[in-house]
Amino acid sequence: MTLETILKALADPTRLRIMRLLAAMELAVGELAQVLGQSQPRVSRHVGILCDAGLAERRREGSWVFLHAPGTAETLTPLAASVAGLLATAEREDEGFARQCLEDRRKLSAIRAAREASAQAWFERNAGEWDELRRMHSPDRMVEQALVEALGDAPLGQLLDIGTGTGRMAELFADRAERVVALDKSLEMLKLARAKLQNLSADKIELVQGDFADLPFAEAQFDTVLLHQVLHFAQHPEAALHEAARVTRAGGRIAIVDFAAHGREELRERHAHARLGFDDSQIRQMLRQAGYSASAPVALEGGELVVKIWLGQRRSTPAAANKEAAA
Numbered sequence: 001m002t003l004e005t006i007l008k009a010l011a012d013p014t015r016l017r018i019m020r021l022l023a024a025m026e027l028a029v030g031e032l033a034q035v036l037g038q039s040q041p042r043v044s045r046h047v048g049i050l051c052d053a054g055l056a057e058r059r060r061e062g063s064w065v066f067l068h069a070p071g072t073a074e075t076l077t078p079l080a081a082s083v084a085g086l087l088a089t090a091e092r093e094d095e096g097f098a099r100q101c102l103e104d105r106r107k108l109s110a111i112r113a114a115r116e117a118s119a120q121a122w123f124e125r126n127a128g129e130w131d132e133l134r135r136m137h138s139p140d141r142m143v144e145q146a147l148v149e150a151l152g153d154a155p156l157g158q159l160l161d162i163g164t165g166t167g168r169m170a171e172l173f174a175d176r177a178e179r180v181v182a183l184d185k186s187l188e189m190l191k192l193a194r195a196k197l198q199n200l201s202a203d204k205i206e207l208v209q210g211d212f213a214d215l216p217f218a219e220a221q222f223d224t225v226l227l228h229q230v231l232h233f234a235q236h237p238e239a240a241l242h243e244a245a246r247v248t249r250a251g252g253r254i255a256i257v258d259f260a261a262h263g264r265e266e267l268r269e270r271h272a273h274a275r276l277g278f279d280d281s282q283i284r285q286m287l288r289q290a291g292y293s294a295s296a297p298v299a300l301e302g303g304e305l306v307v308k309i310w311l312g313q314r315r316s317t318p319a320a321a322n323k324e325a326a327a
Contacts, residue, residue: 006083009053013100014038015046019069019087020101022056024108025236026068035107055083063265115235115274124188142300143307144172147228147257150298150309157223160247162212162240163230167193174200177224183208183215212240220249228257232275238286245290250316254292256283260299260306277305287312 009015018032027035033043047067050056054077059066070080091098156177161170164182166189174180174197182197182205184190190207197205210216212227212234225244234240244254259277267273280297287294292312300307 003079005053006055006079009049009055010083012046012049014043015050016087016090016097017100017104018043018046018050018067019055019084020091021104021108022067022069023084023087024105025112026059026066027108027111029065029067031111032067034111035104054080064268112235121272124186139300139303140168142302143257143309146298146300147255147309148172150311151224151253151255154253155223157252158221159224159226160215160217160222160244161226161228162215162244163227163233164193164207165189165229167196167207169226169228170205171196171200173226174204179204179206181206181208181217181222183210183212185209185211213243215243215247217247219246221247223249223252225252225254226257227254229259231256231258232273232277235274237275237278238289241286241290241292245292245314248292248314250314252314254287254312254314256310256312258308258310260308262305264305278308280308280310283310291315 014036017036021027021032021035029044029047030040032047033040036043047056047058051058051067054070056067057070059068069084091101156173159170159173159177159180161167161173161180161182164170164184167182170180170182170193182190182193184193184207187209190209194207197207208216212230213236225248227240227244231237231240241254248254261277261279261282264276267276283297284294287310290312292314295311295313297311298309300309
């Protein structure tokens with residue numbers, strides 16, 4: 001990017017607003033139009049200018065196009081980092097711009113709430129059918145066996161099952177772990193999990209209500225973290241992995257079981273999927289940025305959707321994390 005291109009891209013108040021919104025979260029073009037109160041074609045034009053200047057990046061999922069800021073604080077170019085810092089300062093110093101940004105974020109909160117309400121409503125409506133729906137997408141026994149083999153014989157220690165659903169993963173690994181904490185946001189799901197896990201001793205299993213974006217645990221508390229068919233529900237999967245890393249001990253492991261990238265658009269509406277699967281490079285980058293060393297993935301063919309298992313190991317020092325994330 002050149003300075004002239006950047007300055008031209010910044011010479012519009014709508015594009016400044018878009019940049020501050022993208023600094024907060026990834027958004028679809030339609031969601032940006034909703035916040036800005038402008039037509040989608042007009043917003044698309046502004047987005048194109050920002051992308052051409054390297055100030056925003058597109059990511060297509062099916063018929064949706066998501067926009068996000070270019071990289072993280074650690075990977076931004078000095079010029080892009082300077083622009084981001086300038087806009088943050090402008091919001092603090094310019095009262096008019098600050099008021100506009102505050103109003104935009106108020107509308108952003110409504111979008112977040114609507115997204116979460118949609119997913120939560122689906123969970124509540126389909127809690128009793130969750131295991132059955134999962135079987136429609138992939139053969140459970142094959143996935144479970146592959147996950148057991150991927151984790152190997154190493155001790156699981158203190159295990160956190162994020163998004164436990166009906167508790168199947170907690171049940172599967174209870175005998176191999178010192179203790180299992182099964183977390184889910186849905187009280188209805190926790191009721192089902194409690195029924196499934198009620199024969200385990202109380203000191204072996206703990207059920208906790210909580211959100212994967214804000215885990216209610218202290219740092220470095222778990223040796224193994226599982227996200228089994230959970231990450232595709234995350235509006236911000238990278239934030240969920242950062243939270244998982246926060247509670248993983250140095251040398252601890254994470255296992256992500258989810259779909260490979262696909263184009264089954266109907267899963268957004270029918271099953272509240274926020275993400276149409278993930279590709280290997282996307283998961284690898286998110287793991288590294290969260291502080292894990294990524295291993296080669298395992299792919300399971302044979303279903304309508306390809307299921308993959310991605311493993312990572314928590315790095316022990318910030319220096320090692322920064323070195324690998326930059327690689």
